[in-house]
Amino acid sequence: VTTCGLLRHRPGGGGAFWVDSQQKRYVPVKGDHVIGIVTAKAGDVFRLDVGGSEPASLSYLAFEGATKRNRPNVQVGDLIYGQFVVANKDMEPEMVCIDSSGKSSGMGIIGQDGFLFKVSLGLIRKLLAPKCEIIQELSQLYPFELVIGMNGRIWVKARTVQQTLIIVNILEACEYMTPEQRKQALAKLSGT
Amino acid sequence: FMQRGLDSQTKKQLEEEEKKIISEEHWYLDVPDLKEKESCIIEERSFLRCEDLVYGRMSFKGFNPEIEKLMIQMNSKCKEEEIEEDDKMEADVSDEEMARRYETLVGTIGKKFLRKRDQRVLKDDDEGEDDEVEEGNSNTRPSKRAKKTFIKPQD
Numbered sequence: 577v578t579t580c581g582l583l584r585h586r587p588g589g590g591g592a593f594w595v596d597s598q599q600k601r602y603v604p605v606k607g608d609h610v611i612g613i614v615t616a617k618a619g620d621v622f623r624l625d626v627g628g629s630e631p632a633s634l635s636y637l638a639f640e641g642a643t644k645r646n647r648p649n650v651q652v653g654d655l656i657y658g659q660f661v662v663a664n665k666d667m668e669p670e671m672v673c674i675d676s677s678g679k680s681s682g683m684g685i686i687g688q689d690g691f692l693f694k695v696s697l698g699l700i701r702k703l704l705a706p707k708c709e710i711i712q713e714l715s716q717l718y719p720f721e722l723v724i725g726m727n728g729r730i731w732v733k734a735r736t737v738q739q740t741l742i743i744v745n746i747l748e749a750c751e752y753m754t755p756e757q758r759k760q761a762l763a764k765l766s767g768t
Numbered sequence: 769f770m771q772r773g774l775d776s777q778t779k780k781q782l783e784e785e786e787k788k789i790i791s792e793e794h795w796y797l798d799v800p801d802l803k804e805k806e807s808c809i810i811e812e813r814s815f816l817r818c819e820d821l822v823y824g825r826m827s828f829k830g831f832n833p834e835i836e837k838l839m840i841q842m843n844s845k846c847k848e849e850e851i852e853e854d855d856k857m858e859a860d861v862s863d864e865e866m867a868r869r870y871e872t873l874v875g876t877i878g879k880k881f882l883r884k885r886d887q888r889v890l891k892d893d894d895e896g897e898d899d900e901v902e903e904g905n906s907n908t909r910p911s912k913r914a915k916k917t918f919i920k921p922q923d
Contacts, residue, residue: 720831
């Protein structure tokens, strides 16, 4: 597999090299947290669309506190935040909503309302960097909730529909704006 | 006829012929075997390990308090920040109030078990317990003072 991009190096730990490339299409990788949309219920297993080549499967027992009697309340069209347990090119990817110790730690069904949209993977990595200015600046504006999936999907929820849409537009536009333009736009918003 | 026996015999003959052919034409390396070094390279497909990425679920300005707690937990696993502040916030009754209540509680219950004469002796029991987390306050029973002699009640 060949990709084009910048070669990055991290000296700490064992030292790591990776290629920082830009793409829109997501390839499922084990351990990644993603947002999936439930497309079908097939017996005990849900099919989720994660933006990869195949739908991922999610067992109903993979939620915190789920037993055979106590099933999670998942409907078709729900949004779910989970991580991959199996993800290679030969098999259909499998997801779970609990981590290795059995706790959900924020994963599971994402609540009602809110807005889901898709961005490129490069922007996701920028947003999830340890000290992201975009997110820090946005958090000063108004209270809101944000879920970022590594498959390029972001879910936003704020108090009013207008605020939600503003945040969505800023996040989408952030990819191509320079920091100064961004600060200008935010200053306009916080002024009005 | 003995067909089964024949088969095994023909097999053996064929094998021997093959071996002969191979040993003449078979090339082999006249080089000592290279020792296989353990490759120290681990291939990793996820970006999570390369860059220190933050947890994906976030909430700001108190929109979703559970997720804010989660954010602090998750991010403190990477960088060790003090989680102690959070523990104090979670208690329903703050530690200071607990200490105050306990202080007075000890006094009132202690009084119950004193004899009548000593009850008069008892004055303020506040010996200034510190307002730190120490919930196990030491039972400071007032040291038994000398019994006072009978005082005539004033008419």
